[in-house]
Amino acid sequence: MERIKDAISKARETQGRSPDLGVRKAVRPVNKAHEADQEDISYSQTQVIELNTKHLEANRIITFDSEDPDAVAFDVLRTQVLSKMEENGWKTLGITSPSPECGKTVVSLNLALSIAKQTDKTALVADFDLRRPRISRYLGIHPEKSLFDVFNNDAEVQDVLINPSFPRLVVLPNNTPVKNSAETLMSKKAKALVQELRNRYQNRIVIFDLPPLMAGDDTIAFLPQVDCVLLVVASGETKPVEVKEARRQIQSNNLLGVVLNKANERQTHYYY
Numbered sequence: 002m003e004r005i006k007d008a009i010s011k012a013r014e015t016q017g018r019s020p021d022l023g024v025r026k027a028v029r030p031v032n033k034a035h036e037a038d039q040e041d042i043s044y045s046q047t048q049v050i051e052l053n054t055k056h057l058e059a060n061r062i063i064t065f066d067s068e069d070p071d072a073v074a075f076d077v078l079r080t081q082v083l084s085k086m087e088e089n090g091w092k093t094l095g096i097t098s099p100s101p102e103c104g105k106t107v108v109s110l111n112l113a114l115s116i117a118k119q120t121d122k123t124a125l126v127a128d129f130d131l132r133r134p135r136i137s138r139y140l141g142i143h144p145e146k147s148l149f150d151v152f153n154n155d156a157e158v159q160d161v162l163i164n165p166s167f168p169r170l171v172v173l174p175n176n177t178p179v180k181n182s183a184e185t186l187m188s189k190k191a192k193a194l195v196q197e198l199r200n201r202y203q204n205r206i207v208i209f210d211l212p213p214l215m216a217g218d219d220t221i222a223f224l225p226q227v228d229c230v231l232l233v234v235a236s237g238e239t240k241p242v243e244v245k246e247a248r249r250q251i252q253s254n255n256l257l258g259v260v261l262n263k264a265n266e267r268q269t270h271y272y273y
């Protein structure tokens with residue numbers, strides 16, 4: 002962990018800016034998850050699916066429970082991310098990592114849920130890690146159609162969006178790995194979809210759970226389509242040189258921060 006911290010500080014020094022945000026302090030948030038929603042929720046076409054909280058916890062999706070100490074770290078992350086996004090008028094956030102398995106999907110879902118707990122924001126999380134989609138699995142949902150079908154012109158996006166029984170949270174799942182992931186991510190259809198998701202609601206934050214940078218050049222090519230980026234690195238797994246290279250690659254894409262995930266095996270801690 003120290004080595005990753007050193008690498009992050011070094012990279013920060015060389016770039017002359019400090020995009021890494023710190024999540025250490027516990028701030029107990031007010032649980033607003035079940036307050037009535039004001040304006041944004043008119044999911045007339047969105048399927049509502051009840052989630053199993055035990056399944057979510059087993060998959061490290063914990064921010065629905067504001068009493069969970071790990072949820073607090075995400076609420077702090079949410080506050081910092083939203084503050085930077087609002088400051089800049091940004092609405093779309095890409096989440097990537099140097100290599101697979103760093104925790105992008107876990108961070109994307111927890112962050113989206115944490116944002117949705119705020120009454121003035123809707124969060125939409127989209128499974129754009131086309132080679133290795135995991136959002137449906139982690140949520141325990143089995144929708145008949147998904148993003149795969151949208152890309153194949155077999156469904157419209159509004160038919161595959163899901164409201165997983167938490168107010169103000171919308172999910173765009175993908176059930177089937179896409180073989181030509183790079184071409185699909187760079188397609189006109191994907192571009193139009195990003196714009197549609199971005200523009201449909203005023204108070205919506207859209208999180209794109211993206212492929213890792215090492216998987217190919219499709220992630221880096223996709224990044225200009227999102228307003229800003231979070232980089233997730235795994236303590237004890239991601240090498241400092243990988244962090245440095247990832248930061249070099251995404252520096253022109255408004256890197257919001259680096260989430261140091263898996264910092265403690267027993268708990269889910271997030272450092273910056």
Ligand SMILES: Nc1ncnc2c1ncn2[C@@H]1O[C@H](COP(=O)(O)OP(=O)(O)O)[C@@H](O)[C@H]1O
Nearest residue numbers: 061101102103104105106107135262263269270
């Ligand atoms: N903070 C954490 N501590 C321990 N394991 C974690 C943590 N975050 C994620 N994981 C586990 O690591 C694996 C990869 O996580 P995932 O979010 O699917 O990564 P990615 O989307 O980057 O490939 C999963 O088994 C997940 O449960």
Ligand SMILES: [Mg+2]
Nearest residue numbers: 105106130135
């Ligand atoms: Mg993933």
